[in-house]
Amino acid sequence: MRISVIGCGYLGAVHAAAMAKLGHDVVGVDTDAAKVEKLASGVAPFFEPGLPELLVESIGSGRLRFSTDIRDAAGAEVHFVAVGTPQLPNSDGADLRFVRGAVDALAGVAAPGSLIVGKSTVPVGTAAELLGRLERLGSQAILAWNPEFLREGFAVADTLTPDRLVYGVADERATELLDEVYARILDTGTPRIVTDFATAELVKTAANAFLATKISFINAMAEIAEATGADVTTLADAIGHDARIGRRFLNAGIGFGGGCLPKDIRAFTARAEELGRAESVAFLRQVDAINLRRRERAVELAVELLGGPVFERRIAVLGLTFKPDSDDTRDSPALDVAARLHGLGARVRATDPEGIENARLRHPQLEYVDTAQDALEDAELVVLVTEWSEYRDLDPEHVAKLMETARVIDARNVLDPVAWREAGFVYRGLGRS
Ligand code: UDX
Numbered sequence: 001m002r003i004s005v006i007g008c009g010y011l012g013a014v015h016a017a018a019m020a021k022l023g024h025d026v027v028g029v030d031t032d033a034a035k036v037e038k039l040a041s042g043v044a045p046f047f048e049p050g051l052p053e054l055l056v057e058s059i060g061s062g063r064l065r066f067s068t069d070i071r072d073a074a075g076a077e078v079h080f081v082a083v084g085t086p087q088l089p090n091s092d093g094a095d096l097r098f099v100r101g102a103v104d105a106l107a108g109v110a111a112p113g114s115l116i117v118g119k120s121t122v123p124v125g126t127a128a129e130l131l132g133r134l135e136r137l138g139s140q141a142i143l144a145w146n147p148e149f150l151r152e153g154f155a156v157a158d159t160l161t162p163d164r165l166v167y168g169v170a171d172e173r174a175t176e177l178l179d180e181v182y183a184r185i186l187d188t189g190t191p192r193i194v195t196d197f198a199t200a201e202l203v204k205t206a207a208n209a210f211l212a213t214k215i216s217f218i219n220a221m222a223e224i225a226e227a228t229g230a231d232v233t234t235l236a237d238a239i240g241h242d243a244r245i246g247r248r249f250l251n252a253g254i255g256f257g258g259g260c261l262p263k264d265i266r267a268f269t270a271r272a273e274e275l276g277r278a279e280s281v282a283f284l285r286q287v288d289a290i291n292l293r294r295r296e297r298a299v300e301l302a303v304e305l306l307g308g309p310v311f312e313r314r315i316a317v318l319g320l321t322f323k324p325d326s327d328d329t330r331d332s333p334a335l336d337v338a339a340r341l342h343g344l345g346a347r348v349r350a351t352d353p354e355g356i357e358n359a360r361l362r363h364p365q366l367e368y369v370d371t372a373q374d375a376l377e378d379a380e381l382v383v384l385v386t387e388w389s390e391y392r393d394l395d396p397e398h399v400a401k402l403m404e405t406a407r408v409i410d411a412r413n414v415l416d417p418v419a420w421r422e423a424g425f426v427y428r429g430l431g432r433s
Contacts, residue, residue, distance in 0.1 A: 004073035005080045006102045012082030018159040020058035028066045040066040047327035047354040050156040074109040092266035112140035115177045119148045123271040127197035144174040147204035153325030164191040168200025208264040214249045216287040222252040222431025232431030253412040254333040255291040257322035262331045311345035316379035319386025320352035320359040327354040334385035351375040376402040387412040396423035
C-alpha cells in the first residue's frame with residue numbers, strides 16, 4: 001500500500017520505517033528540514049536501538065523516503081498522523097495544535113476515500129472533533145484512531161510485534177484498510193480490537209494511567225518501607241508473584257518521566273475536569289505527587305549520606321535520560337535530580353551514554369563528562385539515577401578506588417547491596433532498609 005506518516009519523531013520515524021519493513025511504499029513527512037535530511041540519509045535523529053538498521057534497510061529497498069512537503073503525501077491510500085501532543089505551557093492539558101495542523105494539511109491533499117489514521121496520544125473526544133474539522137474543510141477522506149503503545153528503547157519491536165492493535169473507527173472501510181496495512185502483523189495472531197473513537201482514545205490514556213499508577217503505587221510503598229525499615233524490592237518480588245498483580249512495572253526508584261507518562265496523566269486529569277468527572281481520576285494527582293516526591297527523596301538521601309548540606313561536595317551522577325536505551329531527557333527524573341543537587345551548590349559531575357547532548361540543552365549549567373570513570377574520580381558520593389547496563393555492571397571494588405569516599409545512592413534499586421557494602425560502600429537504595 002502507499003502510506004504517508006506525518007510527523008517523524010520517536011513515534012513517526014519508527015512507524016514509517018516499520019511500515020516499509022512490512023512491504024508498504026512509505027513517505028515520512030516532517031516540517032523539520034534537518035531531521036528529514038538525516039532520516040533520508042538513513043541516520044536516526046535520536047537514539048533508538050535497531051532503528052538505524054531498519055532505516056538503512058527500508059531506504060535501500062526503495063520503499064521509504066522522507067520529505068518536508070505535505071504534497072508528497074498526496075498519493076497515499078493511508079495517512080498516519082504521528083505528531084507530538086506535548087503538555088500546554090500553562091496548563092495540564094494537551095497541546096493539540098500539531099494534530100490539528102496535520103489534519104488540516106492532510107485535508108488539502110488526501111484523496112477522497114483515503115484513510116487518515118491518528119496515532120498520536122490525544123484526549124478523548126479529539127477524533128470526533130477532527131472528523132467535524134475534515135468535513136468543514138470539504139475533505140472526503142475517512143478517519144480512524146489507532147493508538148500506539150510503543151516504548152522507547154523497544155520501539156522497533158513494539159511496532160512490528162505489538163501486544164494488540166486497537167482501531168477506533170466510524171466506518172467499516174477504515175477497518176478494511178487498517179487490516180490491509182497490518183495484514184502481516186495480524187497473520188501472526190496479534191489480537192485486534194475494533195471499537196469507536198472514544199474507546200480507542202481512552203484505551204491509550206487508560207493504559208498509560210495504569211502504568212503510572214503501578215509505578216507510583218510501589219513508590220508509595222517505598223515511602224512506607226523507609227518509615228518502617230522494610231525493603232520495597234523484596235516486597236515487590238513477593239507481591240509480584242501473584243499473577244493478578246505481576247512483577248513488571250513494580251520497580252521502585254526515582255519514578256517515571258519521559259515524553260509520555262507524566263504529560264498523559266496530566267492531560268487525562270484536565271480532560272476529566274472538562275467532562276465534569278474530575279473525581280473519577282483525582283487519584284492521578286496523587287500518582288503525580290508521589291512520583292515527584294521520589295526525586296526530592298533522592299536529594300534528601302544525598303544530604304543524609306554526606307552528613308550535611310551538599311554545598312560544594314563532589315557528587316557523581318550516573319545517568320541523565322528518563323530511562324536506559326534512550327537519549328530522551330524530557331521530564332527525566334535523573335536530570336532533575338542532577339539539577340536539584342547542582343542548585344543546592346553541589347559540584348555535580350554528570351554522565352550518560354547517550355543523553356548528554358539533550359541534557360545540555362535543558363540544563364547547560366551542569367558539568368557533563370564523557371565517562372563514568374571521569375564522573376567518579378575523587379567523588380564523595382555517587383548517585384545512580386538511570387539504570388544503563390554499564391552502570392549496573394560497575395565493579396564496586398574498582399569504583400571505590402576511584403572515589404574519595406565510598407558512598408552510593410542506588411536510586412533505581414539495581415545494584416547488589418551486599419557486593420557494594422563488601423567493597424566498603426555506604427549503600428542506600430530508595431525504599432530499602
Ligand atoms: C510509555 C508506555 O510504556 C508506552 O506503552 C507508551 O506508548 C508510551 O509511554 P515510555 O515513555 O517509552 O513508554 O517508557 P516506559 O518504559 O513506560 O517507562 C516510563 C518511566 O517509568 C521511565 O522513566 C522508567 O524509568 C519508569 N519506570 C518504569 C519505573 O520507575 N519503574 C518501573 O517499574 C517501570
